[in-house]
Amino acid sequence: MIGQTVKHYEQNNFVRYLVAKFGREVAYAQAQLYLVGTSKHWPGACIFWQVDKANRVRTGKIMLYNPETGKRVKQPFNHIAWAHSLVGSKNKEAGQRHSDFNLKQCLFGEHLLQYQPAKAVAICESEKTAIIASVHYPELLWLAAGSLQGLNAGKCKCLEGRTVILMPDVNAYDLWVNKAAQLSAGLPSVTFKVMRLLENIATPQQKTEGWDLADYL
Incomplete structure (x- = not known):
């Protein structure tokens, strides 16, 4: 398919x-x-x-x-x-019932984890940003949560034993800090680090427009 x-x-x-x-x-x-x-x-x-x-x-x-x-x-x-x-x-x-889908969302790019078991993982919101960032920062394995609220324990279970850098969009830093704390409690083998880079460099207009990493690359 x-x-x-x-x-x-x-x-x-x-x-x-x-x-x-x-x-x-x-x-x-x-x-x-x-x-x-x-x-x-x-x-x-x-x-x-x-x-x-x-x-x-x-x-x-x-x-x-x-x-x-x-x-x-x-x-x-x-x-x-x-x-x-x-x-x-x-x-x-x-009149068919068959489907090739396993209907439970996962992280975008999760299939790449099996090929790069030792690489640190970076997670952003959008699929577009993950792909663009993968060109600029190939030392990290870039995945996407799919949305602001798309980061959850079910999706992150595949990250056990990994170091994970979270790259929230502008204005989402506090939300993802709280989310990282919740995820760490449920997934103790995963080391979560939340980057404040965009929050620190964004102008008032960029914050209003909700920029993400791809907008800076």
Whole structure:
């Protein structure tokens, strides 16, 4: 299923943005590493597949980006959909029940943990930021929680025995500090460190706009 989508990057707005930023070779390599798919749901849309470290497909987040700015398309509506919902609707219409999904979200990029067991992990909010940061800071294994509230014990269980650096968006530092304390209590083998970098350097306007690491890179 995933293999059918990890191609046609010339039609993928997000990958086109990466190409403009990093060049075709690096952009395609990172897109393939993170299993970024191309969706037909909207012209130019991408799929951020969530695959766990046992290589089970959990779901896929379908999003539409502006290929020039790299910003999400939110007008005339917020372009976000879920692959399991679309497949489920098609199966229902066809009278089928089978699905290739294991319907429980995981960290974006979790499938990479098995290949780099000794590398420190960095977690940010968005999938886009994880991919961009992976080019700038390859010494870390970048994963994404998927949203501000997407960091939870269920998703982080796969990180046992790891050192994990949390990189919250501007204005999310305090929330993720509290979350890190909760996670540490439930996952004592994981060392969580919350970075205050963005909170320290952000201007008032950047705080109002809710910048993340990718906006600085």
